[in-house]
Amino acid sequence: MKSKSRSSAESADQSSIKAGAQIIVDMLIEQGVDTMFGYTGGVVLPLFDRLYDAPIRFINPRHEQGGCHMADAYARASGKVGVMVATSGPGACNLVTGLATAMMDSVPLVALTGQVRTELIGNDAFQEADTTGITRPVTKYNCIVKDVKDLARIIKEAFYIASTGRPGPVLVDIPVDVEVTKCSTDGPVEMELPGYRLRPKGNARQISLAAQAINKSDQPVLYVGGGIIIANASDELRQLAKKAHLPVTMTLLGLGSFDQRKPESLDMLGMHGSAYANYAVQQCDLLIAVGARFDDRVTGKLTTFAPKAKIIHIDIDPASISKNVHVDIPVVGDAKEILGELIKEVEFRERKKWFDKIAEWKKKYPFRYDNTSSKIKPQYVIEEICRQTKNDAIVTTGVGQNQMWAAQFYKFTRPRQLLSSGGLGTMGYGLPAAIGAQVAKPESIVIDIDGDHSFNMTMTELATAVEHNLPIKVCILNNGYMGMVRQWQELFYNKRYSKTYLANPDYAAVARAMGAAGETVDKKDDVPKVIKSMLTEKKPCVIDFRVEREENVWPMVPAGKSIDEMSGLDILESMA
Amino acid sequence: MKHIISALVENKPGVLAHVAGMFAARAFNIDSLVVGRTEDPQLSRMTIVVVGDDKVVEQVRKQLAKIVPVVKVQDFVGQPIVARDLMLITISAPPEKRPEIMSLIEMFRGKVVDIAQKSLAVEISGPEAKIEAFINACKPYGIKNVARTGTIAIPRQAKTEP
Numbered sequence: 010m011k012s013k014s015r016s017s018a019e020s021a022d023q024s025s026i027k028a029g030a031q032i033i034v035d036m037l038i039e040q041g042v043d044t045m046f047g048y049t050g051g052v053v054l055p056l057f058d059r060l061y062d063a064p065i066r067f068i069n070p071r072h073e074q075g076g077c078h079m080a081d082a083y084a085r086a087s088g089k090v091g092v093m094v095a096t097s098g099p100g101a102c103n104l105v106t107g108l109a110t111a112m113m114d115s116v117p118l119v120a121l122t123g124q125v126r127t128e129l130i131g132n133d134a135f136q137e138a139d140t141t142g143i144t145r146p147v148t149k150y151n152c153i154v155k156d157v158k159d160l161a162r163i164i165k166e167a168f169y170i171a172s173t174g175r176p177g178p179v180l181v182d183i184p185v186d187v188e189v190t191k192c193s194t195d196g197p198v199e200m201e202l203p204g205y206r207l208r209p210k211g212n213a214r215q216i217s218l219a220a221q222a223i224n225k226s227d228q229p230v231l232y233v234g235g236g237i238i239i240a241n242a243s244d245e246l247r248q249l250a251k252k253a254h255l256p257v258t259m260t261l262l263g264l265g266s267f268d269q270r271k272p273e274s275l276d277m278l279g280m281h282g283s284a285y286a287n288y289a290v291q292q293c294d295l296l297i298a299v300g301a302r303f304d305d306r307v308t309g310k311l312t313t314f315a316p317k318a319k320i321i322h323i324d325i326d327p328a329s330i331s332k333n334v335h336v337d338i339p340v341v342g343d344a345k346e347i348l349g350e351l352i353k354e355v356e357f358r359e360r361k362k363w364f365d366k367i368a369e370w371k372k373k374y375p376f377r378y379d380n381t382s383s384k385i386k387p388q389y390v391i392e393e394i395c396r397q398t399k400n401d402a403i404v405t406t407g408v409g410q411n412q413m414w415a416a417q418f419y420k421f422t423r424p425r426q427l428l429s430s431g432g433l434g435t436m437g438y439g440l441p442a443a444i445g446a447q448v449a450k451p452e453s454i455v456i457d458i459d460g461d462h463s464f465n466m467t468m469t470e471l472a473t474a475v476e477h478n479l480p481i482k483v484c485i486l487n488n489g490y491m492g493m494v495r496q497w498q499e500l501f502y503n504k505r506y507s508k509t510y511l512a513n514p515d516y517a518a519v520a521r522a523m524g525a526a527g528e529t530v531d532k533k534d535d536v537p538k539v540i541k542s543m544l545t546e547k548k549p550c551v552i553d554f555r556v557e558r559e560e561n562v563w564p565m566v567p568a569g570k571s572i573d574e575m576s577g578l579d580i581l582e583s584m585a
Numbered sequence: 586m587k588h589i590i591s592a593l594v595e596n597k598p599g600v601l602a603h604v605a606g607m608f609a610a611r612a613f614n615i616d617s618l619v620v621g622r623t624e625d626p627q628l629s630r631m632t633i634v635v636v637g638d639d640k641v642v643e644q645v646r647k648q649l650a651k652i653v654p655v656v657k658v659q660d661f662v663g664q665p666i667v668a669r670d671l672m673l674i675t676i677s678a679p680p681e682k683r684p685e686i687m688s689l690i691e692m693f694r695g696k697v698v699d700i701a702q703k704s705l706a707v708e709i710s711g712p713e714a715k716i717e718a719f720i721n722a723c724k725p726y727g728i729k730n731v732a733r734t735g736t737i738a739i740p741r742q743a744k745t746e747p
Contacts, residue, residue, distance in 0.1 A: 145603055146610050150653040152599065170653060203627075204595060204656040328647035331640070 025195045029157045030055040030188040033121065034063045036164040036198075042092050044068070044083065044448060046076040050096020051136060052123030055188035057094075068448055068477060071469040073100050075441040077107020078467070081116045082438075082445030085428045086403060088241065090117045090172050091445070097123045098136030101182070102143065106435060108178045109147040113432025114262060115239060117176035119167045120148075124184040127155060140182045149177030157190040161198045169200060174207050175326040176239060211323070211342035211350065218338050219297070219321045220354030223253050226295035226319075228363045231255045232278065232307075235262030235431070236300015236324060236344050238424040243267070245348035246299070253355035256367055258286040260301050261412075262431040265421040270400065275367065276376075279307040280566045281413040284374035284575055287566070289367055290315050291573040299323045300344045303333040304432070309572040323347050374564070376417045377584045385533045387411070387486040387556040390540075391418040394456060394484065397540050402426075402454040405442035407463020408434045409493035411486045413562045415458040437466030443481040444474050454482070454544060461487040461513050468519065474549035475524040482543050483551040485516055488558045496561050500576070520551035531555040587616065588642045589661040589668060589738045592631045595654035596622065603652050604631060613637065613645050617735025628656065632737045661738055668738035671710045673698070674720070677727030678705040686726060693719045704729055 027035070033056055037045065044066040049057045060067060070076035073095045080091030095104055101122040111118045125134040141151050150170045154160050167179040223229060237246050243266050250257050250273050257267045258275035267274055278286035290296060296318040301307070308314040311333060322336040323344060330339040340347055378388040391414050394402070400422045406412040406429040421427050428446055430438040443457040464485050474481050491509040498506050520527030526548045530539050543552055563577030594600045601620060608615050616634035623630050635645050642660060650658045678686050690697060690707055693715065699706035709719055713736060720728065
């Protein structure tokens with residue numbers, strides 16, 4: 010987001026003496042905010058009074074966590090900064106999960122929280138919590154505003170920090186007396202951030218070294234993450250893969266950065282990634298990581314990860330480089346800029362042997378499931394959704410099996426299409442994320458592919474979708490279990506299904522009671538037509554797919570194993 | 586290996602908590618941490634002694650630099666520096682032992698800063714090893730109290746103009 014200094018002349022039509030609450034609203038508008046999420050409360054009354062007739066669309070969640078996920082998904086879907094407001098104490102505490110989710114996945118978010126009056130801080134006042142203390146580890150930056158004179162500057166800084174470099178959530182805590190105190194707003198608002206410097210341009214020598222390594226490589230793999238999407242570098246990625254002729258594998262958050270229908274796509278890698286991606290990474294002689302952070306779900310056993318490869322790592326965050334895996338050619342900077350430079354220096358190479366090998370793995374081990382079963386297979390539901398939406402829906406997910414199947418069986422084609430809690434793995438993200446995405450993209454079809462237990466966590470937000478008439482589609486892959494944990498219990502705990510079963514409500518009835526459409530599907534033959542009618546439904550709707558209860562996600566790299574030591578390949582092969 | 590890391594930080598509330606929290610959250614061990622004002626009222630200097638291998642200390646340095654109010658981070662390892670600890674120590678000192686204790690203090694170039702009937706308080710500064718040696722030398726007399734600052738350091742400047 011561009012932040013321009015405001016001169017007093019530009020706001021000459023308004024009085025230059027303003028209360029803090031008005032300064033906040035004016036700064037939000039100046040930062041280009043036209044939509045925000047929030048939940049009111051005692052100490053944010055002055056701010057909400059100013060929001061009453063402000064030209065900002067306001068979405069009121071039913072719980073602050075939901076609101077924070079909505080703002081997060083709004084940001085992921087639109088590329089803009091998401092804004093969430095909450096009151097002090099419990100309101101601020103309820104943001105923690107949402108902030109941590111955004112922090113792990115580098116989502117630009119500005120959270121504004123009310124705080125008790127300055128002179129009461131530290132006195133255990135009603136609805137007081139040490140908000141900056143509680144949220145410090147889950148924000149990129151946070152601070153409390155003790156003087157109204159600092160307010161405009163701090164809000165401007167918050168947007169700048171949230172949206173630049175490696176983005177992340179920023180929280181500004183504002184005591185209620187600061188909201189009502191008046192102050193002059195003459196003069197430009199200048200940021201004071203001596204410790205915050207950006208390094209978007211990559212070092213030219215490092216880029217040349219990377220290009221030389223690519224040109225020399227016989228068996229390269231591009232391994233890309235969410236950083237490509239954040240940097241809006243999908244075009245450059247496509248050009249690089251084409252010009253240098255490179256296969257591309259993506260992390261969960263990277264899905265959508267490269268069209269999965271292309272033959273160069275190796276789809277997702279890692280714990281539940283494709284066998285062909287994992288084999289390619291383990292056998293490659295050059296791994297080109299861009300905007301990815303070598304997460305443990307990607308690398309499996311670190312000491313045997315990509316054992317033959319020289320590693321190039323392009324990332325905006327120097328602390329991500331050589332954190333988990335030793336990097337041979339680090340390039341710090343913005344993915345879009347660096348890839349743009351890299352394209353100029355790489356050469357096309359056929360690499361026929363390498364691509365033949367990959368094609369062989371792809372043919373032998375595609376993502377598969379047993380579709381001869383008379384029961385509804387969760388993978389089938391997702392394949393059918395993908396087919397009917399022509400690979401073009403925005404998909405949000407819960408966390409667990411539903412998320413992994415969505416990643417395996419929906420083939421994404423463009424960035425900002427899959428919104429999922431990758432790093433933190435926050436169950437309950439799917440529904441509020443669908444709401445935030447639909448608010449950002451009213452013309453898109455937004456589908457939450459959810460699990461029953463993930464949905465249970467935030468289903469109260471259905472009321473928000475109904476209130477705002479958002480035609481989101483919630484597809485619950487209902488197996489009655491906390492499926493991924495059950496899978497681990499099956500494989501590693503002798504099928505002792507300890508506390509992974511919870512009694513569920515009738516979701517279709519719940520949906521109808523909340524004013525949404527609801528349907529239950531328990532026959533496989535009904536799946537296509539229910540999805541078809543779901544796609545034309547104007548109301549928010551919930552489809553409860555009663556799927557095979559003990560279906561597993563394959564392949565799977567067991568904890569502590571190398572990523573080419575996958576379980577379930579025999580099962581996949583037997584389905585061929 | 587011990588590394589002395591020097592961080593220039595904005596003089597704002599919450600910065601120490603942020604730095605200390607980052608160390609705890611990422612399981613880095615702090616040997617000592619000293620914060621003090623600098624010649625610029627907007628900035629403070631944190632001198633942090635960390636023990637770890639090169640990979641760990643590199644992460645410490647990068648994670649510190651990532652904290653928004655941290656302005657500059659330097660790892661002094663391999664550089665010529667002056668590093669000092671300051672200690673205040675109260676030693677049991679009955680009158681009959683005083684002469685030998687006094688000569689010990691003199692040998693270490695310490696300074697008596699308080700005298701009571703049965704004890705002496707001493708101020709002593711120097712490299713960490715010297716402080717440790719003084720503590721060991723005082724042990725036979727009985728140590729009543731120790732307060733130490735932890736290490737502070739500055740790089741040595743070039744002795745001749747380039």
